Amino acid sequence: MKDQQLKQLKKQLEEQVESLEERVENTEEFETTELSNYDNHPADNATDLYDQERGMALTQFKEEELQEAKAALAAIEDGTYGKCSVCGKDIPFERLEALPTALTCIDHADQVPDLESRPPEEDVLQASTAQPVEKEDSAIRDYQDSFEDVEDFGSSDTPQDQPNEDPEDFFKDDK
Numbered sequence: 342m343k344d345q346q347l348k349q350l351k352k353q354l355e356e357q358v359e360s361l362e363e364r365v366e367n368t369e370e371f372e373t374t375e376l377s378n379y380d381n382h383p384a385d386n387a388t389d390l391y392d393q394e395r396g397m398a399l400t401q402f403k404e405e406e407l408q409e410a411k412a413a414l415a416a417i418e419d420g421t422y423g424k425c426s427v428c429g430k431d432i433p434f435e436r437l438e439a440l441p442t443a444l445t446c447i448d449h450a451d452q453v454p455d456l457e458s459r460p461p462e463e464d465v466l467q468a469s470t471a472q473p474v475e476k477e478d479s480a481i482r483d484y485q486d487s488f489e490d491v492e493d494f495g496s497s498d499t500p501q502d503q504p505n506e507d508p509e510d511f512f513k514d515d516k
Contacts, residue, residue, distance in 0.1 A: 342423045350441050354414050361407040409442040
């Protein structure tokens with residue numbers, strides 16, 4: 342790699358680090374103005390939750406990208422930039438131009454998508470309908486019972502919506 346090419350990539354990485362640091366510092370935190378979620382529609386709560394999760398994911402992505410750019414700049418300072426960190430072969434300039442943070446050749450690049458790890462939000466958020474494998478039958482029963490408990494508490498059904506009940510019986514207690 343020529344000195345001019347290295348200077349070009351170093352400048353590009355420095356600009357990327359500066360931009361990423363600014364974006365990480367100025368993240369917009371989604372804050373709700375609600376004092377309570379009691380009277381919110383579930384869709385409004387879901388939208389708030391989605392916005393929070395998206396913000397967390399974007400922040401995590403920016404921080405990882407910043408670490409990669411700083412690692413590439415450190416490799417330039419060490420004199421190891423442009424050489425694969427695994428096999429030591431030269432990384433083609435075209436690859437570095439397309440992906441300046443690359444520290445490995447294409448043969449040693451991580452090409453397998455990570456399908457095992459899950460977002461960190463899932464550690465905090467637990468679904469109420471989650472069913473443990475070893476107690477699947479009881480979990481299903483618990484879920485069905487919880488719906489019946491809510492239904493017993495009351496609903497907005499009118500007398501004509503109640504099956505097998507005479508609407509006249511509904512108003513007898515009022516007389």
